Amino acid sequence: MPSSVIIDHISKSYGSLLALDDISLSTEKGELFGFIGPDGAGKTTLFRILTTLLIPNKGTASVEGFDTVKDFKQIRKIIGYMPGRFSLYQDLSVEENLRFFASIFKTTVEENYKLIEDIYKQIEPFKDRPAGKLSGGMKQKLALSCALIHKPDVLFLDEPTTGVDAVSRKEFWDMLKKLRAEGITILVSTPYMDEASRCDRVALIQEGKILDIDTPAGIVSAFKEILLAIKSENMYQLLFDAQAFPGTIRAYRSGEFIHLAVEEGDQLLPQLKKHLEDKGHHSLIIKRITPTVEDSFMSLMKGTNNQ
Amino acid sequence: MTNDQHIISVENLVKKFGSFVANDNLTFFVKKGEIFGFLGANGAGKTTAIKILCGLWKPTSGSINVAGFDVYKQTEKIKKNIGYMSQKFSLYDDMTVAENFTFYGGIYGLKTIKIKERMHVLLKKLGLEEYKDRVIGSLPLGWKQKLAFSIATIHEPAIVFLDEPTSGVDPVTRRQFWDMIYEAAHEGTTVFLTTHYMDEAEYCERVSIMVDGHIEALDTPAALKEQFGVGTMEEVFLKIARKEVVIQDNNVTV
Numbered sequence: 157m158p159s160s161v162i163i164d165h166i167s168k169s170y171g172s173l174l175a176l177d178d179i180s181l182s183t184e185k186g187e188l189f190g191f192i193g194p195d196g197a198g199k200t201t202l203f204r205i206l207t208t209l210l211i212p213n214k215g216t217a218s219v220e221g222f223d224t225v226k227d228f229k230q231i232r233k234i235i236g237y238m239p240g241r242f243s244l245y246q247d248l249s250v251e252e253n254l255r256f257f258a259s260i261f262k263t264t265v266e267e268n269y270k271l272i273e274d275i276y277k278q279i280e281p282f283k284d285r286p287a288g289k290l291s292g293g294m295k296q297k298l299a300l301s302c303a304l305i306h307k308p309d310v311l312f313l314d315e316p317t318t319g320v321d322a323v324s325r326k327e328f329w330d331m332l333k334k335l336r337a338e339g340i341t342i343l344v345s346t347p348y349m350d351e352a353s354r355c356d357r358v359a360l361i362q363e364g365k366i367l368d369i370d371t372p373a374g375i376v377s378a379f380k381e382i383l384l385a386i387k388s389e390n391m392y393q394l395l396f397d398a399q400a401f402p403g404t405i406r407a408y409r410s411g412e413f414i415h416l417a418v419e420e421g422d423q424l425l426p427q428l429k430k431h432l433e434d435k436g437h438h439s440l441i442i443k444r445i446t447p448t449v450e451d452s453f454m455s456l457m458k459g460t461n462n463q
Numbered sequence: 464m465t466n467d468q469h470i471i472s473v474e475n476l477v478k479k480f481g482s483f484v485a486n487d488n489l490t491f492f493v494k495k496g497e498i499f500g501f502l503g504a505n506g507a508g509k510t511t512a513i514k515i516l517c518g519l520w521k522p523t524s525g526s527i528n529v530a531g532f533d534v535y536k537q538t539e540k541i542k543k544n545i546g547y548m549s550q551k552f553s554l555y556d557d558m559t560v561a562e563n564f565t566f567y568g569g570i571y572g573l574k575t576i577k578i579k580e581r582m583h584v585l586l587k588k589l590g591l592e593e594y595k596d597r598v599i600g601s602l603p604l605g606w607k608q609k610l611a612f613s614i615a616t617i618h619e620p621a622i623v624f625l626d627e628p629t630s631g632v633d634p635v636t637r638r639q640f641w642d643m644i645y646e647a648a649h650e651g652t653t654v655f656l657t658t659h660y661m662d663e664a665e666y667c668e669r670v671s672i673m674v675d676g677h678i679e680a681l682d683t684p685a686a687l688k689e690q691f692g693v694g695t696m697e698e699v700f701l702k703i704a705r706k707e708v709v710i711q712d713n714n715v716t717v
Contacts, residue, residue, distance in 0.1 A: 194633035195604050198581045294504045319630055321504040322661055322697055323704040347631045348660075362633065369618075392645055411662040411695060412684065454634050 157185035159339040160310055161206060166215035168201050169407055173199040176212070177364040183343060183357070188336045190355035191345040192449065198364040199345040200240060203314045206343070207237045211411045220309050233261070236303035238314040242295050246288030250279055250298055253287050254305060261306030271338060275331055293324045300331070304340075311335065313344040317351065329354045349450035360453050367456040372449055379447040379455060381405055382420060384428075385413035388437035397435040406454065413441075415451060469528075470495040470622055471516065471654045476525035478511050485511040486522070487676035489564050495621075496653045496679030498644060500664050505703045509657055510626075512673075516655070517624060518542050530621040531679035543571065546615035549626035553611035560591070562613055563599060570620035572613035578617070584611040605636030612643055616652065623647065629663065641666055661697035670696070672703050 159182045168176040176198045183189040191199045204210040207216055208228035222231045236389050242421045244253045254276070269276075279301075287298060296316060304312060313332075317325040329351065336342055346357070353360045353372045360367040360375065369373055369402045388394045391414065398407040398416050401426050406417040418424055425442065433442055447455075465605040472491035478486040485508045493499045503509045514520040516529050518538030530544040554563045561582065568578035587591045589609055599607060608628060615623055627642075629637045639661070648654050656667070664670050664684060671681040680687055680703055687699045 194636070195631035319505075319627065321659055322700050323504055324703065325659075329582065329693065349634060379540060392649070405495065408635075409662075410666040411665060445590075450634050457635065 157186075159183065159341055160185045160187065161189075161219050161343060163202075163206070163217045164215050166202070166205060166212045166217055168198075168205065168210065168212045175364050176205075178215070179364075179366055181217075181359055181366065181369055183341065185341055186336070186339050188332060188342045188354070188356045190352055190358040191361055192347075192349060192352045192358050192453070193361035195345050196363070197361045199361060200314055202361075203237075203239075203312050203343070203345065205407070207235060207312055208232060208306060220236060233306075233316045234309045236306070236308035236311045238299050238311075238313045238316055240318065244287045244295070244299055244302060247286055249284050250288055250290070251283040253298060257302040258305045258415070262312045263306050265305060268305055268307045271307055271335075272304050274334060275304075277379070278301055292320065296320065296324075296328065302434075304335070308340065310341045310343065313342065315345050315347065325351070349407060349448070349453055352449040358449070361447075362457050364455075367453070371409060375449055375452050376447050379452050380425075381417040381455065383445055383447045384416040384418060384425075385410070385441070385443050385445045386416055386428075387413050387434070387439075387441040388432065389439050390437060393435070394432070394437060397432055397437065401431050403428065408454065410451070415445075417451075417455065468494050470507065471499075471518075471655065472526075472528045473512075474526045476512065476527055477523045478508075478515060478520070484676050486515070489525070489618065489678055491653060491671055491678060491681055493622075495651060495653055496648055496651050497669065498648050498667045499666030500513055500655070500670035501655060501657050502700065503657075504665055505602045507673040507704075508699070509673055511552045513624060513626060513655075513657070513715075517545060517547060531656060544621050546618070546620040547626075548611045548615040548625040548628060550608075550622070550628060550630040551626075554599045554607060554614065557598060559596050559598055560586070560602075560610060561595045563610070564617060567614045568617050573618055579620075581617050585617065596654075601614070605632055607685065608632055608636070608640060609643060616647060618682070619649060621654060622653040625654065627657055627659065629658065629660060659699055664696035664700070665717065672700060674704055 164180055164183040166176055167178045179202065193199055201210065204364060205212050205224060206219060208224050208231050211225055219231045220234055222225050224231060240460065249255065249256060250278055254265055262298065275297050282294065287295065317328055332342055355372065357369065357371050358375065359369045386394065393407065395407060395414055398404060398414055403418045403421060405419060427439065429442060469492040474490050476486050476489040483674065489512060501509055515522050515527065518541035520533055522534065529541045532540040535542065537708060558566065565578055568581065586595060586677040591606065612628065629640050632640065644654050656666065667684065669681065669683050671678050684696050691699045691702050693699055693702065
């Protein structure tokens with residue numbers, strides 16, 4: 157597969173803050189690639205460099221063969237960018253925004269309508285409404301339509317689902333899947349770990365560093381420890397008691413269970429059961445589970461500076 | 464009608480903006496010391512209800528009591544007895560940790576000596592005493608969110624409202640934040656919160672799910688999962704909120 161975006165030893169600082177620390181990776185053409193990490197990980201900085209809005213302190217990057225510094229004009233013609241903050245003209249109507257973006261890219265809404273049809277027809281009944289008066293979900297759909305109207309080769313979506321409810325998030329990812337089928341390379345960032353599974357490959361990113369790059373299945377299969385899910389009548393106390401168990405590497409809440417990462421050992425399960433029963437826990441459930449991307453992320457971030 | 468055990472009681476709450484009904488006859492109670500998850504899709508009417516409960520907006524009709532006070536007549540008393548934090552607005556970035564404590568303590572009318580005492584206790588709990596004189600803007604997001612929670616409880620409120628407190632926070636800090644929530648609830652503070660993380664819905668004692676201005680479901684996570692015959696709160700949420708989406712899509716595509 158030929159590469160679409162190549163990032164080569166990129167670093168970027170703001171004063172004394174190192175936002176990106178020697179990042180290298182490449183994405184393939186037609187790939188749906190996710191950058192998964194919390195606020196402050198450097199996702200937005202990286203997207204701004206790739207979209208030619210920021211110049212890195214060190215390293216180089218290219219998009220579809222164009223250098224992000226030298227060839228910024230060419231890159232701007234072939235990418236679509238949806239920033240994290242809603243950046244359309246609030247006092248222009250839905251339709252005016254779309255026509256505006258089409259015209260600055262020297263195309264027309266009609267020419268590429270097919271690409272946005274599925275998304276745009278959902279907001280079309282409100283086409284005369286000022287963009288500032290739309291609901292969050294509708295703004296998101298309009299912003300995506302505007303980022304797509306010139307049929308870009310590469311689409312950059314910076315945290316499109318942050319603060320969005322679980323249902324709308326699911327719908328948004330369904331839309332991305334359709335766009336991917338059109339052959340558009342998509343780079344998307346998100347703080348929601350569960351969205352990693354919707355990507356072809358992901359980079360887990362924390363404090364300006366990449367923790368791992370792989371397929372979601374690959375990330376999970378690299379998990380080195382044994383992961384257990386446990387539950388009892390008293391979940392509040394169970395967390396403390398699980399953390400105090402000698403074989404525990406990490407114990408934390410995860411949905412209705414507590415996840416417990418432990419070291420390999422023959423007698424570990426019976427020992428854990430006895431330990432928890434001795435502490436007075438009833439109706440214990442202890443089962444071995446497959447980790448999620450979030451479990452992997454927590455395992456990988458243990459070495460970083462975290463309070 | 465009010466029950467001593469009900470720190471928040473909402474009966475037939477209606478809020479209209481012109482012809483639009485944002486809250487359509489909500490009735491629910493929150494028990495003292497409970498962790499109550501107030502869930503719903505974007506635009507379902509959660510923020511409207513929270514603003515009313517915090518005494519910021521007047522309801523169109525209904526009988527609503529918060530921390531023993533009436534939302535029509537005693538809004539100033541409500542504000543003194545609740546704490547509030549959100550992801551969007553929390554602390555002043557260009558003031559130090561100590562200045563933020565002093566500022567918010569002052570707003571709640573605490574005496575200087577009391578503010579110092581509370582700041583000492585709360586910073587000690589967080590293990591951040593040595594960062595007292597650091598400017599908030601220079602601290603990691605996770606610390607800021609934990610400090611924001613502490614400062615929201617500086618006046619020892621009966622209820623603390625948390626509006627998406629963990630949005631964008633890393634998974635470890637998110638758990639640490641929940642440790643604070645559990646501890647506060649353990650000490651008797653009622654926690655009323657919104658979140659888009661469905662695993663966090665499982666951590667609540669009871670959750671309500673709003674759809675189109677009304678409460679579609681309210682129970683413990685375990686009971687809701689049983690009721691809808693699914694294994695996770697995410698599936699419960701998708702099942703309930705899906706209805707609204709279908710209706711919207713019909714409106715839109717017709």
